[in-house]
Amino acid sequence: MLNNAIEVSNLTVIRGGKTVLPGLDLSVPTGSVTGLLGPSGSGKTTLIRAIAGIQIVASGGVTVLGEPAGTARNRARVGYVTQASSVYPDLTVRQNLAYFSSLAGKDGGAITSTIADVGLTSRADTLTGVLSGGERIRVSLAAALLADPELYLLDEPTVGLDPVLRRDLWGMFRGLAEDGKTLLVSSHVMDEAGRCDRVLLMRDGVLIADATPDELRAQAGTNDLEEAFLVLAERDVA
Numbered sequence: 385m386l387n388n389a390i391e392v393s394n395l396t397v398i399r400g401g402k403t404v405l406p407g408l409d410l411s412v413p414t415g416s417v418t419g420l421l422g423p424s425g426s427g428k429t430t431l432i433r434a435i436a437g438i439q440i441v442a443s444g445g446v447t448v449l450g451e452p453a454g455t456a457r458n459r460a461r462v463g464y465v466t467q468a469s470s471v472y473p474d475l476t477v478r479q480n481l482a483y484f485s486s487l488a489g490k491d492g493g494a495i496t497s498t499i500a501d502v503g504l505t506s507r508a509d510t511l512t513g514v515l516s517g518g519e520r521i522r523v524s525l526a527a528a529l530l531a532d533p534e535l536y537l538l539d540e541p542t543v544g545l546d547p548v549l550r551r552d553l554w555g556m557f558r559g560l561a562e563d564g565k566t567l568l569v570s571s572h573v574m575d576e577a578g579r580c581d582r583v584l585l586m587r588d589g590v591l592i593a594d595a596t597p598d599e600l601r602a603q604a605g606t607n608d609l610e611e612a613f614l615v616l617a618e619r620d621v622a
């Protein structure tokens with residue numbers, strides 16, 4: 385098994401004439417839950433898109449599961465859950481999942497249990513189009529789970545969820561990592577960083593920390609991760 389599921393080297397991305405990632409280097413260990421944290425506009429989605437192989441890059445390299453990002457083989461091995469819904473509004477939750485499961489070549493036997501895993505049992509036969517934003521993201525997450533990829537790229541999967549659901553989903557992410565899967569999970573919410581093995585903190589396209597939650601607290605001299613982020617971000621500017 386590779387030590388690092390993702391290796392990014394000197395990655396530069398320009399969007400709309402603006403340098404969004406100015407030469408980023410980082411790696412994500414296999415079998416870990418790695419949090420990608422940073423303020424809005426710091427480049428988290430752009431980085432995830434580059435790892436998924438759907439972002440035009442100006443220079444640098446992104447290696448995913450030992451291959452360049454975006455190869456045909458990697459498309460089946462990487463599950464990317466975006467902020468925008470990628471499921472069909474005119475199908476029910478169960479129908480969407482039956483469709484995505486068959487696309488991934490699976491027999492569909494895990495659909496009911498996966499709907500339960502993402503907390504949507506009571507919505508299983510509801511049209512996806514009438515669900516809330518957070519519920520729709522969970523349908524996309526269930527579709528990714530059914531495909532059983534090696535690497536999950538989850539762009540803010542817990543936005544708009546109540547604390548119980550957030551806790552349950554993070555518990556599920558942990559279980560996937562224990563099974564050897566790799567998860568890169570972006571979030572704005574610093575308390576979610578505490579649930580990760582490692583945290584990548586970005587600001588203005590620059591990595592300002594790559595550390596365990598405990599190391600972050602120690603580096604910043606505070607037990608509060610929200611405060612740690614502010615300390616580290618301001619230290620970076622100074």
Ligand SMILES: Nc1ncnc2c1ncn2[C@@H]1O[C@H](COP(=O)(O)OP(=O)(O)OP(=O)(O)O)[C@@H](O)[C@H]1O
Nearest residue numbers: 399400404422423424425426427428429430431572
């Ligand atoms: N399609 C686009 N064209 C031009 N610039 C863009 C485009 N998409 C994003 N950007 C710019 O790239 C920068 C990084 O955006 P990105 O979406 O990667 O940030 P983010 O950290 O994921 O933000 P958020 O947490 O709000 O989703 C921002 O300055 C944004 O304005």
